[in-house]
Amino acid sequence: MITVICATHRPQNQTLRVVERYVDLLRELKQEVKVLQMAELPQDFMYEDSFGNRTDTFESIIHEKIVPAQGFVIVAPEYNGSFPGIFKAFLDAVKPHVWRGKAIALVGVATGRAGNLRGMDHLTDVMHHLRAEVYSRKVPISKLYDLIEPEDTGFNHPETIAILRKQAEGFVKFMP
């Protein structure tokens, strides 16, 4: 099972469009897929689920979407030159061993030109620290708003979807 993570909790975030398209790609590859959005975490998880505290809601998210997954696709928007702080707070609230040996694919999303390359490097460092294995084919998506037509409800940019498909195909083979 693969969990696709939307690494932001911003209301109406555009990252979710990419997450939804990625889920389609993985299902085309016959993968079982779940989605974890930072927006579904309890609002006070930084206090109620950190440093030894645990709520039932947070615990069930971990047991449904983190523990049983062999792989994670982390779709992370660029916020101030890195991945969103809420995702680091989430990692800090979860026991580190749940990531060990698991495969990670990274997708960066930005309005700027860098496609969150730096944030994906930061994520690579952190996930390697947690002894997860990061797949080398990372996908930066730059200038997101230029890739979305005004009438689009999802993310439908053909060239970028082809690149994401290539990553997904390689990632499925890379997973343990």
Ligand SMILES: Cc1cc2nc3c(=O)[nH]c(=O)nc-3n(C[C@H](O)[C@H](O)[C@H](O)COP(=O)(O)O)c2cc1C
């Ligand atoms: C707090 C914040 C900081 C941001 N910082 C950057 C940045 O450093 N570089 C950049 O290209 N875009 C930046 N953006 C724009 C997001 O990367 C852009 O909206 C992206 O396409 C998707 O973010 P979203 O999922 O929140 O819509 C920032 C957005 C927010 C909300």
